[in-house]
Amino acid sequence: MTVAAGGSSAGGAIATAPFRGPTAAERLREWAPAAGVFFGALAAWEVLVRVFQIKQFILPSPVAIAASWWTNLPELSSAAGYTLGEVLGGLAIGVSAGLIAGALTARWVAVRESVMPFAIAANSIPILAFAPIFNIWFGLDTQLSKMMVAAALCFFPIMINTVRGLLSAPAPAVELLRSYAASDRDIFLKLRIPSAVPYVFTALRVSATLATIGAVIGEYFGAPKASLGQYIVTYTSYLNFERSWGAIVFACAMGIGLYMIMVLLERLVAPWATERVSLPA
Numbered sequence: 001m002t003v004a005a006g007g008s009s010a011g012g013a014i015a016t017a018p019f020r021g022p023t024a025a026e027r028l029r030e031w032a033p034a035a036g037v038f039f040g041a042l043a044a045w046e047v048l049v050r051v052f053q054i055k056q057f058i059l060p061s062p063v064a065i066a067a068s069w070w071t072n073l074p075e076l077s078s079a080a081g082y083t084l085g086e087v088l089g090g091l092a093i094g095v096s097a098g099l100i101a102g103a104l105t106a107r108w109v110a111v112r113e114s115v116m117p118f119a120i121a122a123n124s125i126p127i128l129a130f131a132p133i134f135n136i137w138f139g140l141d142t143q144l145s146k147m148m149v150a151a152a153l154c155f156f157p158i159m160i161n162t163v164r165g166l167l168s169a170p171a172p173a174v175e176l177l178r179s180y181a182a183s184d185r186d187i188f189l190k191l192r193i194p195s196a197v198p199y200v201f202t203a204l205r206v207s208a209t210l211a212t213i214g215a216v217i218g219e220y221f222g223a224p225k226a227s228l229g230q231y232i233v234t235y236t237s238y239l240n241f242e243r244s245w246g247a248i249v250f251a252c253a254m255g256i257g258l259y260m261i262m263v264l265l266e267r268l269v270a271p272w273a274t275e276r277v278s279l280p281a
Helices: 024-051 062-071 073-107 109-122 127-138 143-166 171-179 184-220 228-237 241-269
Strands: 002-004 013-015
Touching: 024 062, 062 073, 062 241, 073 109, 073 143, 073 184, 073 228, 073 241, 109 143, 127 143, 127 184, 143 184, 171 184, 184 228, 184 241, 228 241
Parallel strands: none
Antiparallel strands: 002 013
């Protein structure tokens, strides 16, 4: 902090140094270890396949996967687009339902005490085991059944984190607002929601990858051929693992991309939760 000299003011004007985000060099140092591990693992994979002469139908090399991916890019892009629609639909359903359920649960103590134990317990249930049942309920060849699998995986993390975030508002701050005759609505909008935003975005980052997993696994049990899940199943049955791995790469890129989008949205919506403070010496 710096104090501005000003004789006309009794105590002087106090100005705070503006917050600054990380520089390009700091970002590079942050991501360099992960990038090194990633490319190192790919290099080790390629070397092991070549040195031990592992058959391509057992474990194809990264170079073979990349060549197959490029050759079949139009077909893979079409399948990825179909699956992405399921992922986004599942995210929309699961996040909306989780936010509403979390807000209602946090509002009433009786509901919270009766519902939260079951929500936490249900979060440990292997939801993917219900994928065949959802296919029967919502249609084997429809996108809705896979959306519901993705939504079920997203629902509980969003709900639980919403409740925790809404209840994380500091009690002194709540009492201060009440002392100024603030209504419950004002406290909810001006204090509880800002307190809950970091918690919700934490759940959104997790849900982005869970929705991708749910949609792809749901397609294993029945979906049109123009989907990543069926693409993987079909070419695995033909022992054409290069094409199967190409689809897996697309699915991974989809999940990572959605995760990064959530990180960027958090920095835009809730900079106070992610901003790094740098104070001058």
